[in-house]
Amino acid sequence: MTTILMPGPPQIAVRVKRSARAKRLSLRVSSLDGRVTLTAPPRISHRKIERFVFEKEAWLRQNINQVPDPITVEIGAQIPVLGQAVQLIKCADSRIWQHGNDLYVPEHKSNIGARVLGHLKTLARDQLTKRSDFYAAELGQNYSKLSVRDTRSRWGSCSQDRALMFSWRLIMAPQEVLDYVVAHEVAHLEHMNHSERFWAVVEQLYGDYQPARLWLREKGAELHRYRFAD
Numbered sequence: 001m002t003t004i005l006m007p008g009p010p011q012i013a014v015r016v017k018r019s020a021r022a023k024r025l026s027l028r029v030s031s032l033d034g035r036v037t038l039t040a041p042p043r044i045s046h047r048k049i050e051r052f053v054f055e056k057e058a059w060l061r062q063n064i065n066q067v068p069d070p071i072t073v074e075i076g077a078q079i080p081v082l083g084q085a086v087q088l089i090k091c092a093d094s095r096i097w098q099h100g101n102d103l104y105v106p107e108h109k110s111n112i113g114a115r116v117l118g119h120l121k122t123l124a125r126d127q128l129t130k131r132s133d134f135y136a137a138e139l140g141q142n143y144s145k146l147s148v149r150d151t152r153s154r155w156g157s158c159s160q161d162r163a164l165m166f167s168w169r170l171i172m173a174p175q176e177v178l179d180y181v182v183a184h185e186v187a188h189l190e191h192m193n194h195s196e197r198f199w200a201v202v203e204q205l206y207g208d209y210q211p212a213r214l215w216l217r218e219k220g221a222e223l224h225r226y227r228f229a230d
Contacts, residue, residue, distance in 0.1 A: 083174030
């Protein structure tokens, strides 16, 4: 994968991805973080790709400007934990701990974002495992393993070998939304499709899932605004 740099301000990096399935040039601006990707057929020349990119400069800048600014995770900032706003506060301890709506982060650790990220991933794994175990037991099914990643295109998945995968960012969503995603993926242990029978299992496990689906569609992208690198 190559990158085309468009001079700024701001400078725009366009990642070029060649695909045998592509029939034409296509540009995409991610609504999550403004990342720009161009998909191109295998045999098209780099010069033609560059020309196409610069012809679309006005369109690119307009769409990038519509992407919400990122939120840097640092002392004093607020982040959601299970849907509740929590403020980051410096402390002299050696560990991160939460009291009410305050999250205390060791002040002697320079990489605040990385520390908070590690804390959230641990919380996410614990919560997602707990809820997966619960729903799998309700269904009388077993999963082979559970992994937590920072996925961009999906909140969870269930593979043919019965492995569950979830976005750790679900720990920032309300509890009922996290529960819905877990119930959805656990239901795939019984039906590896989105048939009426599958959705009946989701409803059996979770109840009315439409509000949680709507929350993800309308507000899920907000969870990707948080940046954890100092």
